[in-house]
Amino acid sequence: MKLSVRDLAVTRGGLAILEGVSFDLAPGEALVLRGPNGIGKTTLLRSVAGLQPPETGSVTGAEDQIAYAAHSDGLKAMLSVTENLRFWASVFGLSEIDAALVAFDLTSLRNRMAGTLSAGQKRRLGLARLVVTGRPIWVLDEPTVSLDVASVALFAEAVRGHLKSGGSALMATHIDLGLTEARVLDLTPFRAKPRTRQMDEAFL
């Protein structure tokens, strides 16, 4: 199912951040959001994922379709890698985790408590969770933070595989993943104009 974002305006802390953002994401497609720090990539992704309502505009095709992965990994420190993935799979009514372990090179770490993993290993586990959800639209906020070169390549390969199997991916990243098939949307032109107040106070 196609994800359609139309004329979206988002706010943060009561301030207008972005406005007039529109794009489509069809099965098999990847879209990379770019723009300087603070432009609103995280805010936009959160709105698309349904975590924060947009000010105006619409997001269609997202319901029960999105797996969202962001900065906070939310892993269960006292559960093993395998247990974390099984838990996530079960949340989505699934049980298969082997493909995710292989895709993110976690097989040799499968019995380790998540809390004892390095930052990059934790990130790999966080990304492996996307695979076990079975959800078609991956929404990713800076997915490569803490990843070494080899792990970035694993991630890019996982995204490619996901696209080939009819999934799609929307992500904010500052680095070039070498995903030649990905489209890029620079958010800079959509920076919200400073608002003049609609209603002035009575002049007393």
Ligand SMILES: Nc1ncnc2c1ncn2[C@@H]1O[C@H](COP(=O)(O)OP(=O)(O)OP(=O)(O)O)[C@@H](O)[C@H]1O
């Ligand atoms: N609680 C808040 N109150 C006011 N402004 C906020 C609040 N939280 C974030 N902002 C501002 O909202 C804007 C958008 O932030 P956002 O995290 O979406 O940007 P980003 O493009 O993801 O940035 P980065 O590339 O640094 O991750 C930033 O200018 C940020 O300073």
